[in-house]
Amino acid sequence: MAIKVKKRNFLKKKKIKQIKNELGDYGSLLENKKNVEILEAEPNSFILVDGEPYIIIIDEKAFPTLKAALANAIDGKTVTVDMGAVRFVTNGADIMSPGIVAADEGIEPRDIVLIVDETHHKPLAIGVSLITGEEMVENDSGKAIETKHFVGDEIWNFEL
Template identity: 90%
Template structure:
């Protein structure tokens, strides 16, 4: 699936403020940036920060991209998976409870979470939590996080 660019415009301060509040703790990605643009594309639009795709709009909801997570220190909610889960995560699989070794306190269903690996702490995916952080670690079966963007997908390979 290729990403087709339609148009590119600068965002107004009001729209930037709205997206920052949607992103919650990931809103810092838009702090004091010089150029914030929207790149309208099919199937998903991007928010470019200084020319880099830092935020993706999926189903009209803003998510940080993995490139943004790697380029910035993000203080968002994190879910740590064991090394055996990495192969599945990088193929786009949803995150299952048995593969989770740790989850930040305060994760609630519907929260945007960053999936990181156990050894290096590097971001592997961005998703939406389906259960609380406590349940992710305690449960020994079932889905815990719905994956929205992962290393190696079209978003990861997207170049402006």
């Protein structure tokens, strides 16, 4: 499914502040940025920072993109998966507890989390936690994170 652009315009400071608050730990992506635009598209809209798609709106909730995570040092909540899980994560699978080797202690259900690999600590996906960070590491079975965006998906490959 291709991304179809409807319209593009600059955001007001009030709207930028609202999105920053919604992003929580990832709000630093919008700190002191001059050119912040919204690109209204089908099926998901983007927030462009200096022309780059740094934030995507999925189900009316803002998520950082992996391109933003790679381009910026962000202090968001992170979950580390073992190398055996990488193949599944990069194919869009949700993250299961057995593949998680580490997770930030402050992770709560419904938090936006960045999934990185164990060896290189490179971002692989962005998702929403279903359980706490402590439970992710302790559990031997079950789904821990719902994947929203991953390396190689249409969001990753999107270019203006």
